[in-house]
Amino acid sequence: MGKTRIGIAGYGNLGRGVELAIRQNDDMELTAIFTRRDPSAVKPLTPGTKVYNIADAESMKDQIDVLIICGGSATDLPKQTPALAKNFNVIDSFDTHARIPEHFANVDKAAKESGHLAFISLGWDPGLFSLNRLYAESILPNGKSYTFWGKGVSQGHSDAIRRVEGVKRGIQYTVPIEAAMEAVRSGSQPELTTRQKHKRECWIVPEEGADLAKIENDIKTMKNYFDEYDTTVHFITEEEFNANHNKMPHGGFVMRSGLTGDGENTHQMIEYSLKLESNPEFTASILICYARALSRLYKEGATGCKTAFDIAPAYLSKLSGAELRAAML
């Protein structure tokens, strides 16, 4: 069987992660990278990789089995995924939870009309965390679910602090509060406020002569982003920033505390957690393993839009059903 031919649309941190993940899967190959920039300005990690302008993607449609779209959820993916599904099987990591039903409908329509298969909202949340919520809530219907994020870099919150006057460089870490997680693990099924679940830590390189007290206050009182949290603001030098804050770690926890038995007083606890040194590289690894599943399901005749919920786990593995039963069950 030939290798699955992968295209990458959008060559930022996630796109580069996909390129690296392909190297770890010998049933995959990178066919082309598509960019909105001048293709000659893009330098792939893998020498010799073809780079095209995204406007020319259609010409490559017969040479790509799965196109992985690595754009942003705010403005890129709502347009790109349905548009590219007209010519390609596509995968995206659309992560604006509230808009998933609308995005699903748009992508499903485009993919069904063109006879392609599309997977959306893959990654770890939405994605692996969603799967864990589904499995745990189906198994323990009498219970309460909790999701904690971190410790890790929130791109949205980092962008927000960088827009504050007097901030030269800035990064924000979301930190789950240990006491809240311990309360969940105890089985007490606590009601937790936003402030009780997470705190926020900001590391700032100020502009020369900036008003530090004002920066701190502007951040801590910022509506939607910080006002409902306990936030710490640290001012550091650019050297310290470059040395200690150049990674994109992330992670988090999905927990389900449930009750079973006669009288429903037997406590059962399910916990799933991720501790990631690189959020984009891990997300990319998920996308590539779902590209394998997509390729198989498409060969079986599937079209339209699917999410992680719709895909039987065996499709993700290189191993056959018999090999999986012998080695992993």
Add this chain to the structure above:
Amino acid sequence: MGKTRIGIAGYGNLGRGVELAIRQNDDMELTAIFTRRDPSAVKPLTPGTKVYNIADAESMKDQIDVLIICGGSATDLPKQTPALAKNFNVIDSFDTHARIPEHFANVDKAAKESGHLAFISLGWDPGLFSLNRLYAESILPNGKSYTFWGKGVSQGHSDAIRRVEGVKRGIQYTVPIEAAMEAVRSGSQPELTTRQKHKRECWIVPEEGADLAKIENDIKTMKNYFDEYDTTVHFITEEEFNANHNKMPHGGFVMRSGLTGDGENTHQMIEYSLKLESNPEFTASILICYARALSRLYKEGATGCKTAFDIAPAYLSKLSGAELRAAML
């Protein structure tokens, strides 16, 4: 849509757990219990439940959508599951890992010949732990997986110590060793011996006048069960035994430590854990939620044998695809 009509074959701890799990799922109903004992000697927790001898099961075949077989893996299930698949859709929790391929083949043949659908080896290991191994190893192909069990009661080891001369009552807890788990979480991908991963704790009520030193030595040196582990033996009174060792807690951890990125030196860690106050009640909750999936897949025309690997997660939930995407993705 009518409720899924469940039959329970074998009414021990697991069978009673299934009966209790049905109460938590209003799309399920208990139709009958089948036993090898005299049916009049079985007292279901739910008054009015019909109890039949297992030999008369065939007469009920049109009144049961899914038969959950709650026998033991050593001798019951290898015979019962293929035999009952001739007349029923069946689910079992066959957990002898090494014999799964053979059991799968036997059940698959019987179910295909009769046009039924069978799910085998469901529970948490095999089952949820297997799923986590599969997802994690597919996502992080460069890595190492670890499974730890406990703290919890091992039925097999408890049976073994009860066969030792001078033991009146006995129970054995498998305990994962925290230092080994921390070494895994550090990302060092350690090679761990059997002794480094788990220890064993035994609580014994001795017969009057028994030779305690001999009991302890007989246990600690028992081949296959204890000789490769550090084992602690505690002697207690029957009162203490009844007060503190009357539950069947269990649990465990599945971990995958993987590497991604250029140079493959970015550490990524996935961890799944269960902390269960009742092993049989939790296993039963899994079986019932897979009964929902079985009922749906059978209506779609599926036959033969399947495992957790083959079942798309969405089939487990009472919610529709659209509801799941809106609420849980």
